[in-house]
Amino acid sequence: MASHYEAPIRRPLVTGEKSYHDVTLDVVAPVEGKANKQWWIVFSIALAAFGWGLGCMIYTISTGIGTWGLNKTVGWAWDITNFVWWVGIGHAGTLISAVLLLFRQKWRMAINRSAEAMTIFSVIQAGLFPIIHMGRPWLAYWVLPIPNQFGSLWVNFNSPLLWDVFAISTYLSVSLVFWWTGLLPDFAMIRDRAIKPFQKKIYGILSFGWSGRAKDWQRFEEVSLVLAGLATPLVLSVHTIVSFDFATSVIPGWHTTIFPPYFVAGAIFSGFAMVNTLLIIMRKVCNLENYITVQHIELMNIVIMITGSIVGVAYITELFIAWYSGVEYEQYAFLNRATGPYWWAYWAMMSCNVFSPQFMWFKKLRTSIMFSFIISIVVNIGMWFERFVIIVTSLHRDYLPSSWTMFSPTFVDIGIFIGTIGFFFVLSKRRNFYPRKISKAEVKTILKSSGDNYKKLREDAHE
């Protein structure tokens, strides 16, 4: 067992004295079992919200963008706020599975599969907003590089909005294959356990005939490593490019070079918070407390604390640079943010994003499940307000005071946003399809080094 040595000071990542077979049973239980009442309640609410959002989308597309609260001065508001918010949330999955893989953080194993799934689902939500905002979504293919005679001119490769198209679609498709490739062995496990012929057939198709040969595993590991190496700069590039949508403009409050790192930190921050929200529910509902331990939650909280502090530094840097630049438009934009008519949004952002994560310095608080859950929600509210503050407060008082105005959302704006939250939870909470919770193959590889029974065995042998 010498090859599985891990420093005794490291706490076990898998508790409950699990063997390889126990991992199989625990992981497939939610797939093979029946849904309980609680699940049906949550699922129905999510489905209802999704239905409502779908109605609002249809209303928008059939009537026009005039159904939203946008006006001549504020031409971008909730749609892009929601877009950036969802893209940000979508960063955590790749970050957990790719960056933590490169840093060889074993605690990622239990949470990466669900985080990757979350990434894909939230990027889908994000992608909806630009498409709806096009007004004529059936012409969405005009964003592709297609020749002039198909309708519009060639796409403009100087535009950050087009960079976004390439970044988001690359990110979505690469995350999808990363996730699917990682799922193949898990699908194969369910296939081989399945008793009903139909189930066996379905999982047989999904598993692509995975057999687990030594050569397949060798390639599998290499592919995972290279994909992680590619996904790491990719995930950073995606939010960098999203921030270019603003940073390359000449609007005071947007035209700042700090945007790329600031947006990326914010994305990690909100993404980890959303992962925490989902995991805390999931470990309870699916009885996975032995795999997603308090230690996992604590480590997530530490990441939230650090990225929240980075975001805080960015906010303060922005204020300082606005003052230091000597540009009065820039100075006014920031003064207006903090003290103007949208002061409440600014201070909601400040208190949720900068102050609330500081509680995580206390071990008692960051190891409290209930407290972590509350903070994870607060952080996501704060990050939504961050995007709202950046977008709306920079626009609503432009260079011409006669056009100064306010933005208020209509029920359609709100409905579509709620609809995407519903859609996200519908996707996250559906059952009986794939073992989205935990990657069994990966948990099994760390069992001997980080399982509590194996750790104990080694300790006994040592004495």
Added chain:
Amino acid sequence: MSNKVLHAVYDDDDTLLHAVKEVRAGHYHIEEVFTPFPVHGLDKAMGLEPTRIAILAFIYGCIGLTVAVLMMNFIMIEDWPQDIGGKPSFSYIENMPAFVPIMFEMTVFFAAHLMVITFYLRSKLWPFKEAENPIPATTDDKFLMEVAVGSDQKKLTALLKKTGAIDITVQEKQE
């Protein structure tokens, strides 16, 4: 030459790794090993060549970069130059800073997707492909070694027993 193979089943990855080394030391030919998760060091112990898929990924990335440059040069410079914010539109290299994001994205796109497709093809993974693991338990918690039966089946069986195999069966290999 007999087509017979022995299937030795193990229930522990360390035992399996040790057994692979023993069997190879005994000059037997290991046809295949099926495991439920990646066992580190197994490929080396079996004497498998390192995979070259990472080199391919690099080449695919270079192809993606080339495609991006050629595409944007044709669209923005050759076919339909436009004055966009006064940016230089008659020279690729002068307009290049604006093209960097897409050059990067296309590199990643090509490298990732073509590598995964290559992996699926080389490892014969696609929908409707029949699984080939001999017993279903090898995706759960069992490890199976397939060894070609040489001249002496008894001796091989004894060796496998000694290495800790919990079950040994003789199979006729169809090819």
